Amino acid sequence: MKNSLAIIVNKTISVGCKVLKPILKKDGSVTPGYYASKINKNILNELEYPELRIGITGSSGKGTTTKLVAHVLKENGYNVVWNKNGSNLYNAAATLFLNNTSVISKKIKADIVLMELDESYINKVFDKNKLTHLVVTNLTRDQVARNGAPEVVYKKILGSIDNDTELIINGDDILVNRFTIDHTGKLVKYGIAKTKGDTSSPTIPVDGAYCPKCGSKIKYNYYHYGHLGDYKCPKCTFRRDPIKYEGSNVNLLSRTLKINGNKVNINSSFMFSAYAFTAAYALLKELGLEDQQIIKSFDTFSSKLEEFPYLGKRRIEMLDSKHENNLSYESSLSYIKSMPGDKTVIIGFDNVSRRYKFNDLSWLYDINFSVLDDKSIDKIYVIGKFKYDIYSVLIHNKVNKKKIILVDDYRNNLLKKIKNNSKGNIYSMVFVDTMGPILESLKEVK
Amino acid sequence: MKSIKILHLYYDLMNLSGEDGNMVAIRDYLDNQNVKYEIDRLSIKDKIDFNKYSLIYIGNGSRESQELARQDILKYQFQLKKLFKDKFIIATGNSFELFGESIDNKECLNLLPFKTLYLKEYVVEEKVIENNEVINSPIIAFVNRNSEAKIKDHFFINKDGIHVNEFYGTYFLGPLFIRNPYLLNRFMEKLFKKNDLKIKNDYKNVDILAYNEYIKNTSK
Numbered sequence: 001m002k003n004s005l006a007i008i009v010n011k012t013i014s015v016g017c018k019v020l021k022p023i024l025k026k027d028g029s030v031t032p033g034y035y036a037s038k039i040n041k042n043i044l045n046e047l048e049y050p051e052l053r054i055g056i057t058g059s060s061g062k063g064t065t066t067k068l069v070a071h072v073l074k075e076n077g078y079n080v081v082w083n084k085n086g087s088n089l090y091n092a093a094a095t096l097f098l099n100n101t102s103v104i105s106k107k108i109k110a111d112i113v114l115m116e117l118d119e120s121y122i123n124k125v126f127d128k129n130k131l132t133h134l135v136v137t138n139l140t141r142d143q144v145a146r147n148g149a150p151e152v153v154y155k156k157i158l159g160s161i162d163n164d165t166e167l168i169i170n171g172d173d174i175l176v177n178r179f180t181i182d183h184t185g186k187l188v189k190y191g192i193a194k195t196k197g198d199t200s201s202p203t204i205p206v207d208g209a210y211c212p213k214c215g216s217k218i219k220y221n222y223y224h225y226g227h228l229g230d231y232k233c234p235k236c237t238f239r240r241d242p243i244k245y246e247g248s249n250v251n252l253l254s255r256t257l258k259i260n261g262n263k264v265n266i267n268s269s270f271m272f273s274a275y276a277f278t279a280a281y282a283l284l285k286e287l288g289l290e291d292q293q294i295i296k297s298f299d300t301f302s303s304k305l306e307e308f309p310y311l312g313k314r315r316i317e318m319l320d321s322k323h324e325n326n327l328s329y330e331s332s333l334s335y336i337k338s339m340p341g342d343k344t345v346i347i348g349f350d351n352v353s354r355r356y357k358f359n360d361l362s363w364l365y366d367i368n369f370s371v372l373d374d375k376s377i378d379k380i381y382v383i384g385k386f387k388y389d390i391y392s393v394l395i396h397n398k399v400n401k402k403k404i405i406l407v408d409d410y411r412n413n414l415l416k417k418i419k420n421n422s423k424g425n426i427y428s429m430v431f432v433d434t435m436g437p438i439l440e441s442l443k444e445v446k
Numbered sequence: 447m448k449s450i451k452i453l454h455l456y457y458d459l460m461n462l463s464g465e466d467g468n469m470v471a472i473r474d475y476l477d478n479q480n481v482k483y484e485i486d487r488l489s490i491k492d493k494i495d496f497n498k499y500s501l502i503y504i505g506n507g508s509r510e511s512q513e514l515a516r517q518d519i520l521k522y523q524f525q526l527k528k529l530f531k532d533k534f535i536i537a538t539g540n541s542f543e544l545f546g547e548s549i550d551n552k553e554c555l556n557l558l559p560f561k562t563l564y565l566k567e568y569v570v571e572e573k574v575i576e577n578n579e580v581i582n583s584p585i586i587a588f589v590n591r592n593s594e595a596k597i598k599d600h601f602f603i604n605k606d607g608i609h610v611n612e613f614y615g616t617y618f619l620g621p622l623f624i625r626n627p628y629l630l631n632r633f634m635e636k637l638f639k640k641n642d643l644k645i646k647n648d649y650k651n652v653d654i655l656a657y658n659e660y661i662k663n664t665s666k
Contacts, residue, residue, distance in 0.1 A: 141462070144462065144463065144590060145570050145590055148508075148568060148592070149462055149508030149509070149510075149511075150508075151508050151509070151510050152508075205458070205461040205465075205466055206458065209458040209459065210458075210459070210490070210514055215490075215514060215517075217489075217490065217491060357572075358570060358572045358588075359572060360463075360572065360588050360590070360620065361464075361588075361620070361621070361625065362463040362464035362467075362588065362619065362620030362621060363464060364464060364467075364621075365464030365465075365466055365467030365470065365620070365621045365624065366463075366464050366466070385659075385663065386656075386659075388655040388656035388658075388659045389656040389659075389660075391652070391655065391656070392624060392652050392653045392655070392656050393467075393624075395652045396467075396470045396471075396474055396624070396652070
């Protein structure tokens, strides 16, 4: 009775949130689950789940991978319940599951439950009904003030699964590869083969420089970026190989790679996009889908054209500026550099995090900003409350001082200043808190 | 001209919180002063002669990294004991715990009189220390730790860390010298003095602007 009531409350509040969305300015992805959990705090343990319960987690790339997997599964006729808005904490999962649960049978009406999961919440969401499959995309420094070191996150994930969970892990990531030591259930690895952009030494401080099995210094053949690459311990058996699903022939500019002999079109020129497609392929193969089914749906996913705003003829790309995650942040910087033609960059923030009040700036010094010291970068507009801190890190990274413009009030017609004083496409590397005013100023300048 | 030799110890282990920024701050300071210097980055399995260095710096690390460093540094216990009285050492974050008696009951260098215990929860703090005995300006600090050194006296900055002889240990982590240019200046005065060098006063630190802005914003 209690569970039926919780489901009804969840569904009723969800409908209410939907109706009142224009007024509340919230999508109701969390609140219904919050109140349902008040009725029964163990409600998620008492539902009947589908046979396939899939989680996708990691420090970055989990959102794109989840969207891609959901797209392929749906195109191939599966009924998938998944968190399309990316809300991945307990109350969000409760909202989603209960909205798709029968009041009478308590059964979730789906073939597959697919969740992008925060590393710290896997155990809370899938407590009694453990995941059947878990993809781990990578483990990097990520909001250390909230999560602790990557090893802490690793242990949380390990404690959230059991031997019945099949792991699909990124073998290029030495920190993730540690599951090969500790997980005794089924495990397969995916990865990306050597690419043209690889380096022989790391460009930023590398986590996992020592073997998690024997403590010896790890030897790398090459680095894709950060600590991702091809490595092995010179003293014991710990190594990247064997990789069951390997992406190769990566060409980020033409947005293609090969997986298992198939040409795959990916949806962006970021390396993490290549990883997302390889991870999705690995998972879908493990679920039993055929190459043809997967590749065809990959194509329909990638063919959706992104729409960009323009300043005259200059394209504006609002990039994901993931703070406190040095690999994600540096990937965006490298992406900007790799794009053809002259570029103007906007960079900055008013707050470090949306989740807590701390303004820990340590992560700025885990990023190689010298990437921006490139002749194709015309100007770098530095904005926000911490503009002088960014200015410092750029100068310490030997970026040409003459290219850096400190903006006092970015809310006041920033794009007009950019239009008249710089050239090339515009790449915005600002935090979500500063995106709005920039896009607003586009209306004024037009 | 004499070259200043600096050791960045366990650079590939104790680097969790942007600690490379401290070496960048020191490097750029020395470049601006136009002095010759060498920065050696050494770690586990390297053979280290600590006598060669005017300054030794170690940064913050994860619990597992700290444990690897602890096991390694013990082999230098005798060497470090001999030179500890005069050696200029700066240890930020949990790295200074290595110089105490023990961490979670595991043997450490035993050069300083304190034991360290693990905490169940993390202590995360962002603060500005207005009045301190180290410099005449506020110190911007960030703390993120899950251990506690039981220090009774010889605190370094107010009630934080430890200062004995030429050893300076603090739980304040990250790019402390980037964020605190006056603190960097204080330590560089010491380094220059130890090397019979004089600081040129016309040096303009690029980090002063960020420092002033942060102090202004937090005092509102």
